[in-house]
Amino acid sequence: MQDLDLPLPLPYLRVDREGKITGSSALAQERFDLSKGHINSIIDEESIKKLSQFRWVSGLDSVKFELNMKTKDRALALFDVHLQWDLDDHANMILLPKDSANEKLTQKLMAIQHRLAETDFELLEKKEELEQVLRRLDELSGPFIPLSGELCMIPLFGDITADKINTISESCLQSVFKGNYEIILFDLTAVGEVRTDGVEKFIQLVKTLSFMTGNVIKLIGIKPDLAKVLNHYHLEQWVEFNHSLEQELRVYLNH
Structure with a gap:
């Protein structure tokens, strides 16, 4: 040999x-x-x-x-x-x-799992960052604007979604609770797509604000499509529809 x-x-x-x-x-x-x-x-x-x-x-x-x-x-x-x-x-x-082959295979699998875990963690961080950005965008899409000691306005921008209304509701209810507002205006001129879950959340917010202030909530700048949707909910007890912000402010200033 x-x-x-x-x-x-x-x-x-x-x-x-x-x-x-x-x-x-x-x-x-x-x-x-x-x-x-x-x-x-x-x-x-x-x-x-x-x-x-x-x-x-x-x-x-x-x-x-x-x-x-x-x-x-x-x-x-x-x-x-x-x-x-x-x-x-x-x-x-x-x-x-x-056994050596299995050990090497196990090591390779562990290395792959480690890389996947790192990737998952990075994706989770990016997901959290994105959620924070989206939440901030929702907050900016419905700012609470005090116009006087009795009058405030909340203009809505973009699509009406449940997430957006939930985000807006938190700051809006806190601001109204701290103040002594009698007239609340929602300016819907810049509203885009209206989703069913978003409309339902918006109606809940409007009713809550009406109970808090004891007055109807005034909706201005409503487009025909949105008006048709809201009419199905029979909101006469809680809201009042007005054509424009200018007309509403003129009524308030002449009051």
Whole structure:
């Protein structure tokens, strides 16, 4: 048997068609007892049968299979075997310990999980930042504007959504509670798309403000489409519709 000085990181054996080991690497000699010089001496009976299936395979294509092999440290150890026949009719066998392969696979999976966890955390941070920005935009879309000690105005901008009205409601109710406002104007001139859940939240806000002040809430700048939607809710008890902010302010100043 020839000692092969090959710079391989895994055990390597060279075997002829009869199973005689004709060459081995230093790692193979460290791992296996090769004193008998035959491949059958370092594999179990079931693996001998499996290996015999590839003993007469022709061609130069590489094949991969598993063998239970006898090492110096363990009675049986599972190996991935990469076998390829060469032009000299010898099988070149590279032996990869299965536990080593599993360990490397586990390490790779752990590394992937770590990267995914970092990515998830970064996405969570971005999501929180985006939510804060959207909340701030909602707050700016319905600012509370005191016009006098008795009169205040809340202009709404953009689409009427449930999230936006919820955000506006918090600051609006606090401001009205702290003040002594008798007249509350909602300017809906710049309203865009109106969503059903947003309208329902808006009506809840209007009714709450009406109860707090004891007066009807005045809605100005309403577009025809929005007027049709609001008419379905029969709000005559809580709201009053006016055409423009200018007309409402003129009435208030002449009062």
